[in-house]
Every structure is written in C-alpha cells, then in structure tokens.
Amino acid sequence: MGSNLAFLDVMACGLGAAVLLFLIVKHHTGGPPVAEAAVSSEREVLSMLQLAEASLSEKIKAVDQQIAADEAVNQSNEKLLDEYRAKQAQLAALKIEIATEQARNAALEKEVVRRQPQNEADVLKNRQLGEEDYLIGMKVEGRRIAIMIDRSASMTDRKLVDIIKRKIGSDANKAKGPKWHRTIRVARWLLARLPHDSQVAVIAFNDKAKVLNRGRWAASRDAAQLNGLVAEIASLVPTGATNLEAGLVALNKLSPAPTDIYMITDGLPTQSISSPGISTRCKRKAQSVSGRCRAILFSTSISKTLSRASKKVNVILLPLEGDPAAAPLYWNWTALTGGLLLVPAVGWP
Numbered sequence: 001m002g003s004n005l006a007f008l009d010v011m012a013c014g015l016g017a018a019v020l021l022f023l024i025v026k027h028h029t030g031g032p033p034v035a036e037a038a039v040s041s042e043r044e045v046l047s048m049l050q051l052a053e054a055s056l057s058e059k060i061k062a063v064d065q066q067i068a069a070d071e072a073v074n075q076s077n078e079k080l081l082d083e084y085r086a087k088q089a090q091l092a093a094l095k096i097e098i099a100t101e102q103a104r105n106a107a108l109e110k111e112v113v114r115r116q117p118q119n120e121a122d123v124l125k126n127r128q129l130g131e132e133d134y135l136i137g138m139k140v141e142g143r144r145i146a147i148m149i150d151r152s153a154s155m156t157d158r159k160l161v162d163i164i165k166r167k168i169g170s171d172a173n174k175a176k177g178p179k180w181h182r183t184i185r186v187a188r189w190l191l192a193r194l195p196h197d198s199q200v201a202v203i204a205f206n207d208k209a210k211v212l213n214r215g216r217w218a219a220s221r222d223a224a225q226l227n228g229l230v231a232e233i234a235s236l237v238p239t240g241a242t243n244l245e246a247g248l249v250a251l252n253k254l255s256p257a258p259t260d261i262y263m264i265t266d267g268l269p270t271q272s273i274s275s276p277g278i279s280t281r282c283k284r285k286a287q288s289v290s291g292r293c294r295a296i297l298f299s300t301s302i303s304k305t306l307s308r309a310s311k312k313v314n315v316i317l318l319p320l321e322g323d324p325a326a327a328p329l330y331w332n333w334t335a336l337t338g339g340l341l342l343v344p345a346v347g348w349p
Helices: 002-026 032-115 160-167 171-175 178-192 223-234 244-252 291-305 326-337
Strands: 144-150 199-205 209-211 260-265 312-317
Touching (some): 144 244, 312 326
Parallel strands (some): 144 199
C-alpha cells in the first residue's frame, strides 16, 4: 500500500507541472506560430492527463480491492482470535473443575481408608469373603441370634436327578455336594458378621433337630467357640427329610429365647412332627411329597411353633429344582416378622 501511495504522489506532481506549463503557454504573447504550438501542447497535455487519470483510476481500484481483502483477512483473524480466547477460557474452567474433582476424590479416598473395616479385629477369619452385607442388603444383627441350617438330602445339589444320585451314595459323597459346600460358606459368612457383645446358637435340622455347641449359646467374641461351631457344621452330613417343625421346636427350647433368626434352606418342608394328622389333606406320590402338601406342612409348622411374632426371621433360600412355591411363602413369612428373604446370585458367597 505504501508504494501505491508514492506513485499517486508522483502522478499528482506531474499533473501539477503540466497544468503550470499549460498556463504559461496559454498566456504567452506572440504571433500565430506560438498559438499553434500552444494548442498542440495543450492537446498533448490533455492526452497525458487522460492517460494519467485512467492509470490513477486503475491504481485506486486496485488499492480499494487490496484494502477490502485486507479488511476481510483482519475480520477473519479477529474471529479466530475471539474463538481462541473463548477456548482458552473454557480450558481454564475445565482445569479448575478437574482440580476440584481431584481434590474431592482425594478426600473421599481418605474417608474410605479411614472407614475401612478393621478385618484384623474379626474373631472368625474369613479370608475368601468381602463385606457383601452392604451390597445384598442383609446385615447380621440382634442380641441373641439363632442360625438354623437345613441339612436334609436336598441340600447337596440343585437338580433333583443329582440329589437322588447323592442320596443313594455314601456319606462322603453327600458331604461333597456343591450346594452343601455353599451352605457351609453361608453359615461361616453369618458367623463372621456377628455383632459385638451378641450371642449365637446354631440349629441343624433334617428329620430331626440338633443344637450345636452342646446345646449352648456361644459368645460372639469367643474365637474358640466360633471356630468350634464352624468345624461342627463342616462335619455334618446332608441327609434325610426336611422337618421345619422339628427345627422350630428346638429353637423354642433355647434359653434365653433368641431375638433374631437366620435360616439357610432350599425349599419347603417334606415332613413335620404332626404330619400324620395332616396326611388326609396331602397325598404322597411314591417317595415325593406334592407341592400343595409341602405348603400345608410349612404353614402348619410355623403356626404351631411361632405363633408369637416377637422374633425377626431372615431366610437365605438356596436354589432347588421343582419347588416354585418356596420363595413366595418364605417371603411372606419374613415380611410379616420384619426380616428379609435373600435368594442369592450364583457364586455368593
């Protein structure tokens, strides 16, 4: 743009010189030759002026176009600069937000570490299990906790054909049943989460019932007694029928009475103490008991033994093929007492 303006200055000076020459020639006194020369000179100057004017117009037009192009570039650059500044501001805001979240996460990590359960203080060590009680919604609580373990033949396997195979096998083969191993893990899970200063009693039942630990309550802080209960549970063999009433009768004989009940089972009972009086309402088919009959045995067992709803009942129901009424009946029982029914996922605990 600087060179173009310099050229305009030169042309303007030339035009001024030509005008001055024209004035001098026009007012010169003399004869005709001088006048003719003046006229010729005026034509030449006019022609030069027209050429200079045309050249100046082209230059001015080119300069205007260049100015317009420069202004467009400047506007584009200013827009890019504004976008850059906006992105810089967004980046700064994101950095502040990230720093805030990092500080919050660091504080949460410290809080988690501070509140981490002190597993070393557990009386019963359970290395393979985590703190799943907060995930499944069931916590072991109560002053006197009774754990009832179904040790009938169905507690060996999930499928009926596998249960029948183990039923006719040896005691060692029954004790190797996958569902029985899971039952032992569940019992250990409950024992490992007993509240401080509580007591526990364990009742194992099939067609008969037995209170472990020689029929006595065990203190939750007594490691020797708890480990003795775990060993005694592991020595049991799952066999026989399921007599829920026998287990509840043994439960009622505990002194002092329990405040909370946790039962591990897989279905409805197949036998009861008063079952001979119910046989007219139930029909046995071969070696099996109908679903309707099992529901009657369940209701009768509870009504005859736990008429007072003073105990909270929690049931952990393991899977069993061919017993669809078990879950709703156990759910109704636990709900009426303020307890929970847990049907655990595969692999728990």
